[in-house]
Amino acid sequence: KAGVTQTPRYLIKTRGQQVTLSCSPISGHRSVSWYQQTPGQGLQFLFEYFSETQRNKGNFPGRFSGRQFSNSRSEMNVSTLELGDSALYLCASSISRATNEKLFFGSGTQLSVL
């Protein structure tokens, strides 16, 4: 069974640009979560989608947005990039986000903002 796939693996952008990251969950998984990992802050929750609906959102500005498609694939978008947005963005999937369900993470997209 294929794991969680994130594309692209690496991205270099400049301040002010926007970026779209993609995540394909494990087949059969309907919940997709996004996390930002930085050396200083660890993993921070961005948002979670289930059946194309955002169910939870972390404490990030509105420049960070996402969506989920009917096939459970998800994208996240960051507009007006800032230097501080440089981070590893991780996508995780689970079957339904029921109680006590663990997440399966992709390898992440490393975003560098210059």
Place this chain on the structure above:
Amino acid sequence: DQQVKQNSPSLSVQEGRISILNCDYTNSMFDYFLWYKKYPAEGPTFLISISSIKDKNEDGRFTVFLNKSAKHLSLHIVPSQPGDSAVYFCAASDYGGSQGNLIFGKGTKLSVKP
């Protein structure tokens, strides 16, 4: 405010000895705790979890202990192996409540020396 804290950024242990990684939390609503392991250039992988109704869970060389009164959990690895060298993240959730997402600590980098 950091709800899940891993106060030791790094830990070095000799092969064959015990590794003890610690995690403290502040939110008494957390009812499920997980440990994830992360190698460089890969996403975190689930290691072991514990429900708040238990105080210990064991899986092979890995044991997680939960002390609810102290709001403290620890991961014991016995015996430690060089392949265990990675960053370990503690995570917590209140799936029964309103959060519905994992809150991660900043991680502890474990180095197991041969």
